[in-house]
Amino acid sequence: MSQAARLLAIYRELEAMHAWRGWHWWPDADPFEVIVGSILVQNTAWSNVERALDRLRAADALNPNAMRALDDAKLEELVRPSGQYRQKTKKLRAFLAVADAHGSLENLLALDPATLRRTLLETWGIGEETADCIVVYAARQPAFAIDAYTRRIFSRLGLGPGENASYGAWQQYFVGHIAEDRDTWARYHALIVMHAKHICRKQRPLCGECSLAPGCGWAGTAWAST
DNA sequence: ACCCAGGGTCATA
DNA sequence: TATGACCATGGG
Numbered sequence: 001m002s003q004a005a006r007l008l009a010i011y012r013e014l015e016a017m018h019a020w021r022g023w024h025w026w027p028d029a030d031p032f033e034v035i036v037g038s039i040l041v042q043n044t045a046w047s048n049v050e051r052a053l054d055r056l057r058a059a060d061a062l063n064p065n066a067m068r069a070l071d072d073a074k075l076e077e078l079v080r081p082s083g084q085y086r087q088k089t090k091k092l093r094a095f096l097a098v099a100d101a102h103g104s105l106e107n108l109l110a111l112d113p114a115t116l117r118r119t120l121l122e123t124w125g126i127g128e129e130t131a132d133c134i135v136v137y138a139a140r141q142p143a144f145a146i147d148a149y150t151r152r153i154f155s156r157l158g159l160g161p162g163e164n165a166s167y168g169a170w171q172q173y174f175v176g177h178i179a180e181d182r183d184t185w186a187r188y189h190a191l192i193v194m195h196a197k198h199i200c201r202k203q204r205p206l207c208g209e210c211s212l213a214p215g216c217g218w219a220g221t222a223w224a225s226t
Numbered sequence: 227a228c229c230c231a232g233g234g235t236c237a238t239a
Numbered sequence: 240t241a242t243g244a245c246c247a248t249g250g251g
Contacts, residue, residue, distance in 0.1 A: 047250070
């Protein structure tokens with residue numbers, strides 16, 4: 001099977017297995033909430049991010065104007081459960097400043113994807129993964145986000161350019177084998193994360209529930225190494 | 227009492 | 240280019 005066919009088969013399998021598990025992602029979420037979430041989740045468990053988002057929502061601070069109006073101490077307090085709260089407060093401020101510089105969040109997100117990505121990368125606190133997440137989930141433009149789970153899972157399957165290859169190399173691997181389509185790219189990354197959160201954590205060298213390990217109820221041809 | 231989480235920045239060589 | 244320290248809370 002070609003690389004492209006294999007990647008597509010894995011996608012189909014993930015899609016099937018998570019159809020009944022339920023979709024836990026942001027496809028219809030508010031863009032600003034997606035952006036805040038993608039900054040807060042940096043090297044952090046999503047459960048902690050949810051606490052921070054709940055507190056921001058309760059304080060009516062999940063929109064650019066309200067968040068900008070908060071002083072640092074208040075914003076830090078709301079964001080604290082997500083960890084690294086001083087850093088993340090600074091990152092949120094940096095993002096708000098960029099949105100401001102473009103007139104509004106809507107204007108910023110309306111930039112063409114390449115310009116948006118470049119602009120985001122120039123923003124303090126936003127790196128490649130966060131930028132791609134914002135492009136695909138907030139601006140809803142094509143971008144394939146690569147995260148630690150993607151590297152781990154596909155490396156274990158014997159696919160991809162190697163676990164510690166560069167971000168760009170991993171991104172090229174997927175982009176080169178999967179036709180450009182915003183929804184497909186968006187869903188693929190989301191499915192990888194949803195799958196990995198359940199079964200492919202660092203401390204579990206073998207996946208406990210898929211065909212990488214014995215006794216998997218989710219076995220399918222796409223996961224087989226041959 | 228560890229280890230880890232849907233990264234990113236900065237200093238150093 | 241590539242490694243390492245640092246950020247920091249909450250769950251396993």
